Amino acid sequence: MQLSEQQIQQYDEDGFVLLGQVFSETEMKAMAGAFLDDQEVPGPHRVMEDDGVKVRAVYASHLRHPVFRHVVRDSRLLDPAKQILDSDVYVYQFKINTKRPFGGESWSWHQDYIVWREVDDLPSPAALNVGIFLDEVTEFNGPLIFLPGSQKLGTIEKPKARDEKSDVHVDPEDYSLKSSDLAELSQARHMTSPKGTAGSVVLFHPEIVHGSATNISPFSRNLLIITYNSVGNLPRHRGEPRAEYLVGRDTTPLLAVEGAVA
Amino acid sequence: MQLSEQQIQQYDEDGFVLLGQVFSETEMKAMAGAFLDDQEVPGPHRVMEDDGVKVRAVYASHLRHPVFRHVVRDSRLLDPAKQILDSDVYVYQFKINTKRPFGGESWSWHQDYIVWREVDDLPSPAALNVGIFLDEVTEFNGPLIFLPGSQKLGTIEKPKARDEKSDVHVDPEDYSLKSSDLAELSQARHMTSPKGTAGSVVLFHPEIVHGSATNISPFSRNLLIITYNSVGNLPRHRGEPRAEYLVGRDTTPLLAVEGAVA
Numbered sequence: 001m002q003l004s005e006q007q008i009q010q011y012d013e014d015g016f017v018l019l020g021q022v023f024s025e026t027e028m029k030a031m032a033g034a035f036l037d038d039q040e041v042p043g044p045h046r047v048m049e050d051d052g053v054k055v056r057a058v059y060a061s062h063l064r065h066p067v068f069r070h071v072v073r074d075s076r077l078l079d080p081a082k083q084i085l086d087s088d089v090y091v092y093q094f095k096i097n098t099k100r101p102f103g104g105e106s107w108s109w110h111q112d113y114i115v116w117r118e119v120d121d122l123p124s125p126a127a128l129n130v131g132i133f134l135d136e137v138t139e140f141n142g143p144l145i146f147l148p149g150s151q152k153l154g155t156i157e158k159p160k161a162r163d164e165k166s167d168v169h170v171d172p173e174d175y176s177l178k179s180s181d182l183a184e185l186s187q188a189r190h191m192t193s194p195k196g197t198a199g200s201v202v203l204f205h206p207e208i209v210h211g212s213a214t215n216i217s218p219f220s221r222n223l224l225i226i227t228y229n230s231v232g233n234l235p236r237h238r239g240e241p242r243a244e245y246l247v248g249r250d251t252t253p254l255l256a257v258e259g260a261v262a
Numbered sequence: 263m264q265l266s267e268q269q270i271q272q273y274d275e276d277g278f279v280l281l282g283q284v285f286s287e288t289e290m291k292a293m294a295g296a297f298l299d300d301q302e303v304p305g306p307h308r309v310m311e312d313d314g315v316k317v318r319a320v321y322a323s324h325l326r327h328p329v330f331r332h333v334v335r336d337s338r339l340l341d342p343a344k345q346i347l348d349s350d351v352y353v354y355q356f357k358i359n360t361k362r363p364f365g366g367e368s369w370s371w372h373q374d375y376i377v378w379r380e381v382d383d384l385p386s387p388a389a390l391n392v393g394i395f396l397d398e399v400t401e402f403n404g405p406l407i408f409l410p411g412s413q414k415l416g417t418i419e420k421p422k423a424r425d426e427k428s429d430v431h432v433d434p435e436d437y438s439l440k441s442s443d444l445a446e447l448s449q450a451r452h453m454t455s456p457k458g459t460a461g462s463v464v465l466f467h468p469e470i471v472h473g474s475a476t477n478i479s480p481f482s483r484n485l486l487i488i489t490y491n492s493v494g495n496l497p498r499h500r501g502e503p504r505a506e507y508l509v510g511r512d513t514t515p516l517l518a519v520e521g522a523v524a
Contacts, residue, residue, distance in 0.1 A: 102441050106478055139401040140453050142475070179364050183480040191402050191479065213404070214476045216368055217453060218445040 001076045003083055011084060015151035015208035016194065022076050023132065023199035027261040031134060034067035035096055035222065045245035049105060055098055056105070060245035062094045062226075067261060071132070072226055075256035080203060081128050081228040088253030092116075092127055092229035093246065096134065098222045099142045104215035106142065109177045112227075113206040114155050120247050121236035125151075125206040127229040133200045134222035142215035143193045144202070144223070147185055151205035156181060177209065185209065228254075263338045265345055273346060277413035277470035278456065284338050285394065285461035289523040293396060296329035297358055297484065307507035311367065317360055318367070322507035324356045324488075329523060333394070334488055337518035342465060343390050343490040350515030354378075354389055354491035355508065358396065360484045361404045366477035368404065371439045374489075375468040376417050382509050383498035387413075387468040389491040395462045396484035404477035405455045406464070406485070409447055412471040418443060439471065447471065490516075 003017070011017040023031070038061045039046065045059040062068040071077070072091050081089050098104065112129065116122040137143045150156075157177045194202045204210070206227070215221055231253055241247060265279070273279040285293070300323045301308065307321040324330040333339070334353050343351050360366065374391065378384040399405045412418075419439045456464045466472070468489070477483055493515055503509060 101445070106476055109478070138453075139455065140407060140475075145402060145478070179480065183363070186480050191400075193401065211478055213402075213478045214368055216371070216407070216473050216475045218441065218448050 001079050003080045008084070011203060011205070014146075014148035014192075016146050016148070016202055016204035018194040018196065019080075019201040019203065021197050021199045022201040023261060025199065028134065028198045030067050030261050031071065031132070031224070034065045035061070035134065038065045038068070039096075043245075044243065049100075054100055057098065058096045060094050061096060062091060063245070068094070070257060070261055071224075073254050073257045074261065075258050077130050077201065077226065078228075078254055078256045081130060084128050084203065085126055085228065085230045087126070087230040087232055089128075089228040089230055090251045090254055091226060091248045092122075093227040093248065094225075096222060096224045099212070099215045099220060101141075101215060101218045101220050104142055104221065106214045107210075107212045109182050109209055109211035111150075111155065111157055111177075111207050111209055114157055116206070116235070116247075117155070120242060121238050122229070122233065123236065124233055126233040127206050127227055129204045129206060130226045130228065131202045131204065132224040132226075133196060133198050133202075134224055135220050136198050137195045137200070137221060137223075138217070138219070139193065139195065140217040141219045141221035142212050142217075143195055143221065144210055144212050145191050145193045146204065147182075147189045147209040148192050149189050150185055150209035151207040153185075154207060156209075182209070263341050265342045270346070273465060273467070276408075276410040276454075278408050278410070278464055278466035280456040280458065281342075281463040281465065283459050283461045284463040285523060287461065290396065290460045292329050292523050293333065293394070293486070296327045297323070297396065300327045300330070301358075305507075306505065311362075316362055319360065320358045322356050323358060324353060325507070330356070332519060332523055333486075335516050335519045336523065337520050339392050339463065339488065340490075340516055340518045343392060346390050346465065347388055347490065347492045349388070349492040349494055351390075351490040351492055352513045352516055353488060353510045354384075355489040355510065356487075358484060358486045361474070361477045361482060363403075363477060363480045363482050366404055366483065368476045369472075369474045371444050371471055371473040373412075373417065373419055373439075373469050373471055376419055378468070378497070378509075379417070382504060383500050384491070384495065385498065386495055388495040389468050389489055391466045391468060392488045392490065393464040393466065394486040394488075395458055395460050395464075396486055397482050398460050399457045399462070399483055399485075400479075400481070401455065401457065402479040403481045403483035404474050404479075405457055405483065406472055406474050407453050407455045408466065409444075409451045409471040410454050411451050412447055413467040413469040415447075416469060418471075444471070
C-alpha cells in the first residue's frame with residue numbers, strides 16, 4: 001500500500017498522518033487475542049504501572065508472537081514506512097502502551113528521538129512511528145495529542161541529568177519539555193488528537209511533540225507503536241547496547257508480507 | 263432570558279443543556295480579574311491542590327466580591343434557573359474549580375446530590391448547577407464529561423463509610439461511583455463533553471453522572487459553578503450546618519438584575 005502525494009505532504013507538514021482504518025475487525029480480534037496472551041509472558045520487557053499490578057507497556061511482542069511477527073511485516077505498514085524513509089527499514093522498537101479504563105496514566109509532553117539519540121546513539125531521526133489503535137480512540141480515553149509541525153523545530157527538549165545509561169525502559173519523564181517551551185509552541189500550533197475505530201493507523205515523526213492525558217473513561221485505550229528505522233541510520237551504541245526488547249538487534253531489511261493478520 | 267421549549271426538553275432528556283456564549287469577552291475579563299483578586303483571600307473557603315501551593319477551588323466568592331454578587335443575580339442565569347426549578351431560588355453553593363495547565367487534576371465520576379443529601383440533609387435534588395466557562399473549554403484542557411440521561415436513574419452512587427459529618431470541603435472521591443456501575447451505564451449512554459468559548463454557560467442536573475480528566479494542556483480551565491436551590495427545598499441540617507461558604511444561609515429568593523457584568 002502506497003501513500004498518496006497528499007498524505008506524504010501532510011506528514012511532511014504536520015509530522016503525522018492518520019490513515020483511517022487499515023486493519024479489519026477480524027484482524028483486530030486476532031491482535032487483541034495475541035496481546036492478551038503475550039502480556040502474560042513475564043520479564044523486563046513488561047512495564048508495570050505504579051501499582052505494580054497492572055501492565056503499562058509491553059515491548060517486542062513481534063519477537064515472541066506470530067501475529068505481531070506478521071504485523072510488523074504487513075505491506076500496509078511496511079510500504080508506507082519505506083516510502084516515507086525512502087529506504088529499507090527494520091524494527092527499531094515495538095511496544096504496546098496500555099491505557100486502562102478508570103485511571104490509565106498520562107504521558108508527559110515529549111519528543112521521541114532525543115531519547116534514542118542519548119541512550120542508543122541513534123545518528124538521526126530517520127525513523128518512523130507507526131501507531132495502531134488496538135481500541136477505538138475517542139476524546140475520552142486519553143488519546144495521543146500532537147503539536148502539528150513541531151517536528152520541524154528539531155530537538156527542543158533537554159535531557160535531565162542522568163547518572164548512567166539505563167538498560168531499562170526509559171521514562172519520557174526524564175526528557176519532558178519545559179512548560180514554558182510548550183506554552184510558547186502551542187500559541188502557534190493547535191493541538192490535534194487523531195481519533196478513530198480500532199484498526200486505524202497513524203504515522204508520526206520521531207520529533208513531533210506529543211503527550212496524552214489520563215483515561216478516566218470505562219474504555220481501555222491500548223496503542224501499538226512500531227518504530228521503523230532506516231537501515232542507513234543504525235545506532236552506534238558507544239557502550240553496551242540496551243536489551244534487545246528495547247532496541248532491535250536484527251537490522252536486516254524487512255520483507256513485506258501480504259494477506260490478512262490471523 | 264427564558265429557555266426555549268427545546269432547551270427545556272433537552273435538559274429534561276439529557277440532564278444538561280449548553281447555552282453557548284452568554285457573557286461577553288468584556289464581562290469575562292471582569293470575572294477573571296475578580297477571581298484573581300478573590301483567590302488571594304485566605305481562609306477555609308480556599309481549597310488547595312495536593313501540593314499545598316496551587317488553588318484547586320474557591321467557594322462563595324459571591325459573598326465577597328461585587329462582580330460575583332452581580333453574576334449570581336444576573337437575569338441570564340437566574341431566569342433559566344427559576345424556569346427549570348419552577349420556583350424562586352437562592353444560592354446553595356458557589357464555587358470556582360480551577361484546573362491548571364500542565365497537571366490540573368481530574369475529578370472522579372460522581373453525582374452531586376448525594377453529597378448534599380448526606381451532609382446537609384437536602385430533601386430532594388430540586389436544585390440546578392449553572393456552569394460558567396471562565397476559560398475556553400476544549401477537548402484538551404480537562405473538560406467536564408457527562409453521561410447524558412444518567413440523572414433519570416436517581417441516586418446510584420453509595421457513600422463510603424464516614425466517621426463524622428465534615429465541616430470542610432467534601433471530596434467527591436468519598437462518593438465516587440463503582441467502576442462496574444459506570445461501565446454498565448456508558449454502554450447505553452455516550453459520554454458527552456460540552457465545549458465552548460469563555461463565557462459559555464452549561465446548566466446541569468444535580469444527579470447527572472459527571473467527571474473530568476487531568477489537564478495536560480498549556481491552557482487553564484477554570485469553571486464557575488453556581489448551584490441554585492429551590493426555596494421549597496431547604497436543607498434540614500439535622501446537626502450543626504456546614505460553614506456558610508459551603509452551604510448558603512441566606513435563603514431569601516434572589517431578585518434578578520439586568521445589565522452587563524462589570
